[in-house]
Amino acid sequence: MAAVRDRFQALLFVLMGAAVLRISLLSELYLRYVKEGLRPLLIATGVVLLLLGLAAAVREARGYAQPHGGGEGHDHAHGPRVGWLLYVPAVMLLLFAPPALGSYTAARDEVQADSLAGTFPALPDTDPLPLSVRDFSSRAVYDTERSLRDRTVRISGFVTPGDDGRWYLSRLLIQCCAADAGVLKVEVYGAQAPAADTWVVVTGIWQPTGPAGSDAARPALNATAVEEIPEPADPYRDTAPAAERD
Template sequence: MSLRPRPQGVLLILCGSALLRIALFSELYLRYVKEGLRPYLVVSGAALIALGLLGLFTRDHGREWDEEDSHVEGDGHDHTRNPRIAWLLTAPALALLLFPPPALGSYSAEREEARVAAQGAGTFPELPAGDPLDLTLGVFASRAEWDTGASLKGRTVRLTGFVTRDDDGAWSVARLRVTCCAADAQALKVEVRGADAPAADSWVQVTGTWHPTGRPGTDAARPVLDAVSVKRTTAPSDPYEKR
């Protein structure tokens, strides 16, 4: 009897290890799913590793090679063994373990821009006191587009996100909002005026004032900020904006 490794088991172990790496030993999982799904990723990773270890080796009972009990066909190849090319499947699994994909960035934002969900134009509650006031891009965009009470008027706000650049030279600070995972991400973008554009995908904090563009509730009303200052910052551990 002999023991030989099977590529299926190695694949399961690598995939399970990748899940544990991003969910148990770091916060990289926040690039792909919401925080509440972490326990499910950990359990899934552990289960994949357990299944991989269980199936890593298969027992291959020795046989006497004779004409009546031979598995070697006329072409001279032993078809009872796993093809060696199957081991190439471990390459993408190993890459996933060693080099996790980055979070979605400007490429996704430019192609998946979506309006903030709203029932229609109306008066919004007053904003908290303090200047500059830290706002999410979702809050700023919804008030800029729908608030007939102009609650942003006269207020200095600070927005944090990554940079997207348009072909016409305009640029925006953006953030992606997820409902469940990165697959359903929606882009939130606020155009920035009065400041030079940093490099695309760089994270910035933009401080400025609301620039009205049209009557709330119409297509002319867009989220635009007149910048007072733009500072580079590091990407947060959770790059996505919560609802």
């Protein structure tokens, strides 16, 4: 039983270590799950797991090579079958990395609110004006000076379907990892909704919905153009479209 357990643990450590290194060292897939600053910790974790697995395998191989007197020491017992299920997430992460959170999460989470009604810094004269979804949403809902009035803006995010044919341009923001994601959504008028989870840049004009800071105020945009774009490498980093393309 002990020999089977040791082999099981060794292989599991190797698979887990290889999977973590695959998404953090050999690619940027880790950005689907955690913030960029955690990459060194992920790489270190993957290396430690891989070394532990290799060390356990070497130790087991040496023990198996030792002669066993009188047939003692041979272990043909099998570990609990349910234990093999532990391999599933390691193999899946190694072969098929799950996608980032998308419209399913955005449609069910409450919208983040992190501003108070008041004045905001002046905007540049750029036309159209690239803005992050957070900046656009904050100004649309809380800016008492209405700095977005009659301005053509460009914002980017993924498509979230709503009720009654409505749709939203959404962003998910994380503090540490995907488990703590919060959502920002801008309702889009005047354009047909692309498929759910499609990443787009929407160009349009702010649509006022209520007094600044009131319950009626919400981010909304009258679209003049909707352009599909590839999913960014870091889907949780809310940037203006121009910065995202660089």
